[in-house]
Amino acid sequence: VIPHLDVVLVSPRNPLNIGAVARAMANFGFERLIVVSPHASHWQEARSAVGADDLLKSARECATLAEAIAEATLVVGTGSTNARKPEQQLVHLPALPAFVSVEAARGGRIALVFGPENHGLTREDLSRCHLIVEIPTAPRQPSMNLGQAAAVCLYELVAHASRQPLMMPGTAQPAAASGRLDLLAGVIEQTMIAARYSPRSMEAANAEDLRLFLRRIAPSEDDTRRILGLFRRILWRLPSPKQD
Amino acid sequence: VIPHLDVVLVSPRNPLNIGAVARAMANFGFERLIVVSPHASHWQEARSAVGADDLLKSARECATLAEAIAEATLVVGTGSTNARKPEQQLVHLPALPAFVSVEAARGGRIALVFGPENHGLTREDLSRCHLIVEIPTAPRQPSMNLGQAAAVCLYELVAHASRQPLMMPGTAQPAAASGRLDLLAGVIEQTMIAARYSPRSMEAANAEDLRLFLRRIAPSEDDTRRILGLFRRILWRLPSPKQD
Numbered sequence: 001v002i003p004h005l006d007v008v009l010v011s012p013r014n015p016l017n018i019g020a021v022a023r024a025m026a027n028f029g030f031e032r033l034i035v036v037s038p039h040a041s042h043w044q045e046a047r048s049a050v051g052a053d054d055l056l057k058s059a060r061e062c063a064t065l066a067e068a069i070a071e072a073t074l075v076v077g078t079g080s081t082n083a084r085k086p087e088q089q090l091v092h093l094p095a096l097p098a099f100v101s102v103e104a105a106r107g108g109r110i111a112l113v114f115g116p117e118n119h120g121l122t123r124e125d126l127s128r129c130h131l132i133v134e135i136p137t138a139p140r141q142p143s144m145n146l147g148q149a150a151a152v153c154l155y156e157l158v159a160h161a162s163r164q165p166l167m168m169p170g171t172a173q174p175a176a177a178s179g180r181l182d183l184l185a186g187v188i189e190q191t192m193i194a195a196r197y198s199p200r201s202m203e204a205a206n207a208e209d210l211r212l213f214l215r216r217i218a219p220s221e222d223d224t225r226r227i228l229g230l231f232r233r234i235l236w237r238l239p240s241p242k243q244d
Numbered sequence: 245v246i247p248h249l250d251v252v253l254v255s256p257r258n259p260l261n262i263g264a265v266a267r268a269m270a271n272f273g274f275e276r277l278i279v280v281s282p283h284a285s286h287w288q289e290a291r292s293a294v295g296a297d298d299l300l301k302s303a304r305e306c307a308t309l310a311e312a313i314a315e316a317t318l319v320v321g322t323g324s325t326n327a328r329k330p331e332q333q334l335v336h337l338p339a340l341p342a343f344v345s346v347e348a349a350r351g352g353r354i355a356l357v358f359g360p361e362n363h364g365l366t367r368e369d370l371s372r373c374h375l376i377v378e379i380p381t382a383p384r385q386p387s388m389n390l391g392q393a394a395a396v397c398l399y400e401l402v403a404h405a406s407r408q409p410l411m412m413p414g415t416a417q418p419a420a421a422s423g424r425l426d427l428l429a430g431v432i433e434q435t436m437i438a439a440r441y442s443p444r445s446m447e448a449a450n451a452e453d454l455r456l457f458l459r460r461i462a463p464s465e466d467d468t469r470r471i472l473g474l475f476r477r478i479l480w481r482l483p484s485p486k487q488d
Contacts (some may be wrong), residue, residue: 010364016260018389020392023385023388023389023392024388024389024392026382026384026385027379027381027382027385027387027388027392028381028382029382029384046481053385072247078355091467092403093399093403094403094404135271135399136270136399136402136403137271138270138271138273140269140273141297142269142271143269143271144268144271144395145264145267145268145391145395147264147389147391148264148267148268148271148391148392148484149393151388151389151392151393151395151396152395152396153402154397155337155379155380155396155399156403159336159337159338159380159400160338192449193456238320
C-alpha cells in the first residue's frame with residue numbers, strides 16, 4: 001500500500017539529481033512531485049531529458065514551500081539536522097513508516113521535503129515540518145546524494161509499510177493542513193502586534209517559534225477553527241495600534 | 245554493526261554510477277569495493293574524479309567474477325530475476341539482513357554483486373550466487389539506477405541489521421568459500437568426463453547446473469574437503485578416457 005504522499009524538492013540544482021528523484025519515485029510507485037522555486041534552466045533540462053519520466057512532466061511548480069505543502073497534514077523534512085531546533089522531533093528513517101501509516105490511516109496527506117543539494121533545508125523551511133527524518137549514515141560521510149537519499153526514503157516507506165503502525169490514542173483526526181496553520185499563525189501574529197506583545201525587532205523570530213509551536217501541538221481542523229475564532233474575537237476587541 | 249561485506253561491481257559503464265556506489269558505501273560505512281573487468285577509461289575517470297572517495301582509490305580490480313568472490317561464503321546477486329533459474333532462492337530485500345546476520349555471526353564473508361547497467365548479471369554470473377535479492381519495485385518501472393540500487397541495499401543492511409537474525413539449526417559453520425566450490429566443481433567435472441557421464445555438447449550446461457547445485461547445498465569447508473577427497477579417489481580409479 002503506497003501512502004498518499006507528495007515528494008517536494010526545494011530549489012534543486014542538478015538536473016541529473018532531479019531525474020534520479022523522479023526515477024526513484026517511479027521505482028517505488030509514487031506519483032506526485034512538487035518542485036519549489038527551481039532554477040529555471042536546470043528544471044527545463046531535467047524535464048526535457050531523454051527518457052524523462054511522465055511524473056517529471058506532470059510535476060507541480062510552486063513559488064514557496066508554504067504553498068507546496070499547504071494541504072499536507074504531516075510534513076516530514078529531511079537532511080541537515082544541524083539547523084533544527086531542539087524542540088523539533090527527530091525520527092530515524094526505519095521508524096518513519098509507522099508515523100506515515102498512522103497519518104495515512106486517518107486520512108491525512110503527507111509531504112516528504114528535500115532541500116537543495118548544497119545546504120539542505122534552511123531553518124525556516126524546517127520550521128514548517130512536523131518531523132525531521134534522519135537517515136542513519138556513517139559519521140565520517142553523513143551527507144547523501146539527493147537522488148540516493150530519495151531512493152532510500154521511498155524504499156523504506158514501501159518496503160516496511162506493512163509493519164504494525166504505532167497507533168497513538170486520541171489521534172484519530174488528522175492534524176489541520178499546513179496552510180490552515182499558516183492562516184492561524186497570521187491571525188495570532190496580528191494579535192501579538194495589536195497587543196504590543198513584543199518589540200518589532202523580535203517579530204521574525206517570534207514567527208518562526210510560532211510555526212514550530214503550532215506543528216508541535218498539531219491541532220486538528222476543528223481545534224484550529226476554534227482557536228482562529230477566539231483570536232479573531234480578541235483582535236476585534238483590542239484597540240487598534242494606531243489609536244494610541 | 246556493519247557486516248564483513250564486499251561490494252562487487254561487474255563491468256560498470258558509467259563513471260557517475262561508480263562514484264555514486266562509492267558514495268553510498270561511504271555513507272553507510274562499507275569499505276571494500278571490488279570492480280570486475282571494468283571498461284578501462286570509465287574506471288580511470290571514476291577514480292580520478294574530484295572528491296572521489298578513498299575507497300575508489302583502494303578498490304580491488306579483478307578479471308573475473310569467480311576471482312572477485314573466491315573468498316566469499318555467501319554471494320548475493322542483485323537485479324534481473326528473469327535470468328535466474330527456478331531453483332535459485334529469491335529473497336526480498338527487507339529479509340536480506342537476517343541472512344547476512346546469520347552469515348556474519350558464523351564468521352562468513354559476504355559479497356553483494358551488481359551487474360552492468362545495461363543488462364544486469366548474466367545467467368552465468370547468477371549461477372555463482374547463493375541468493376538473489378529483489379528490491380520491491382513497482383511493476384511499471386522495476387529497473388533501478390545502479391547507484392540508487394546500491395544505496396537502498398546498503399541502507400537496508402545497516403538500518404535493519406539489529407533485528408533478530410533468523411538463526412537456523414545446524415548452520416554454525418560458514419559455507420565453503422566460492423573459490424573452493426569452483427575447485428570442487430572442477431574435480432567433479434573431470435570425473436564426469438572420465439566416467440563418460442554426458443556427451444561433450446552438454447558440458448557447458450552441466451557446469452552451470454553443477455555450480456548452482458553446489459551453492460544450493462552450500463557445503464561447509466569440512467564437507468567440501470571430504471567430497472573433494474572422494475572425487476579425487478574416484479578419478480584416480482577410473483580408467484583414463486584415452487585408454488579405451
